[in-house]
Amino acid sequence: MGSNHSDWDEELSRNTKQRRHNKNRRDLSKDEKYHQKESEQFIKSLDKADSKYGWMKEKRYNRMFKEIEGGLSGVMGDGPFEWVDRRVFDAVFDRLTLMSLYKLMKSGIIDTLDFPIARGKEAHVFHGTGLSGPVAVKIFHTSNAVFKNLLQYIEGDPRFGGLKRRHRDVVDIWVRKEFRNLSRLAKWGLAVPKPLGxxxxxxxxxxxxxxxxxxxxxxxxxxxDPEPVYIELLEFLAITWQKAGMVHGDFSPYNIMWHDGGPVVIDVGQAVVQSHPKSQEFLVRDVTRLVEWANKAGLDVELAEAMFEVLEMDLSHVEIQEEE
Ligand SMILES: Nc1ncnc2c1ncn2[C@@H]1O[C@H](COP(=O)(O)OP(=O)(O)O)[C@@H](O)[C@H]1O
Ligand SMILES: [Mg+2]
Structure with missing residues (x-):
């Protein structure tokens, strides 16, 4: 993963420079016809460049792709032979992914996809713009290897039983699971990004x-001042367990963002309900990670008391904000 990361960093900075460059060029040439021609060449070049993209020439896809092409220009570069992050494009934007983006663009949830912000284990995350402001767009990889690891979180969760486990289905279930988990946590007033679509x-x-x-x-x-942050995160775990009946499962400083002077928890795809056979194991692991962070930050706290707090903390003041 280490070398991949630095590739990615390089790629990001190269991409940013290239984007600026492209933007300047765009400002110079506003001629409509020029753009139309370029777009036609682009579509044509897809076929030549790689037969894998031949499908884009098919009439209905061609039409669809033309419609969203403008919205995707931030992540594609502008011209036919300037796919600045062609490798990213190849890895992320397969046919079904483009169709999903099309759907989300058509329904107004995404207007444009602007630039990549992170590459995680299972997904690329992009900055996008929706009708009412910026959005984060998490596009899950659909390659096989990564998702074997995810199956353990889905098997044993009664909400997702009895489904065919074709690979693509597993990815889709996973993403819906993250969406539902985010909604459930948000309904308990917890600091997570609100799911939009x-x-x-x-x-x-x-x-x-x-x-x-x-x-x-x-x-x-x-x-x-780490103490109030520790208390807030301990309460996060307590509400998640006692009230939402769930456990995050990958609660670490990598999956907590520091936003507007406070913590916001992300990456909840693997969160499971209490009835999951491993929920208690995951809970102990989550609390352990929090205590480790607190100790590193200089707080004198212990796992046993933290566990007790999470399980027993009085949360009678916490109410659900909206029925599920
Ligand atoms: N809502 C968001 N807003 C801004 N950046 C985000 C958001 N969600 C994720 N990210 C960025 O993307 C990275 C990976 O996201 P994460 O959900 O942790 O994916 P993974 O499952 O791949 O670890 C995060 O570390 C963060 O930098
Ligand atoms: Mg993560």
């Missing part, structure tokens, strides 16, 4: 960050 392997949610960069992760910041 989902289609197949694409999840859209509130964007956390500035117009140019996402907020940092908790692991990347030094919190001046």
């Amino acid at each position: 989902v289609h197949k392997n694409v999840l859209v949610m509130d964007y956390l960050g500035t117009p140019s960069a996402p907020s940092p992760r908790l692991r990347d910041v030094k919190v001046a």
Whole structure:
């Protein structure tokens, strides 16, 4: 993963430069006809460049793709032979993914996909723009290897039993699961990005960050006053367990963003309900990670008391904000 990461960093900075370059060029040439020609050449070149993209020439896809092409230009470069992140494009935007984006664009949840902000284990995350502001678009990889690992979280969750486990289905179930988990946590008033839409392997949610960069992760910041943050995160785990009846399952400073001076928890696809056979094991692991973070930040807290708090904390003041 290490070398992949630095590739990705390089790619991101190259992409940013290229995008600026493309933007300048765009400003120089506003001639409509020129753009139309370029777009036609682009569609034509898809066929030549790689037969894998031949489907885009098919009439209905061609029409569809032309419609969303403008919205995708931020992640594609502008001209036919300038796919700045062609490798990213290949890995992420297969036919079904483009169709999902099309759906989400048609329904107004996404207007444009602007630039990549992160590459996680299972997904690429993009900055997008929706009708009412910036959105985060998490596009899950659909390659086989990664998802074997995810099956353990789905098997044993009674909400997702009895489904055919074709690979693509597993990805789609996973993404819907993340969407539902986000909704459930948000309904209990917990600090998570609000889910805005989902289609197949694409999840859209509130964007956390500035117009140019996402907020940092908790692991990347030094919190001046860690005690209230520890208490807030302990309460997060307690409400998630006692009230929402769930456990996050991958609660770490990598999956907590530091946004507007407070923690916001992300990456809840693997969260499971209490009846899952491993829910208690996951809970102990989550609390352990929090205590480790607190200790590193200089707080004198222990696992046993933290566990007790999560299980027994008085939460009678916490109420669901809306029925599920
Ligand atoms: N809502 C969001 N707003 C801004 N950035 C986000 C958002 N969600 C995720 N990210 C960025 O994408 C990265 C990967 O997201 P995550 O959900 O943790 O995916 P993975 O399952 O691949 O780890 C995060 O570390 C964060 O930098
Ligand atoms: Mg993550």
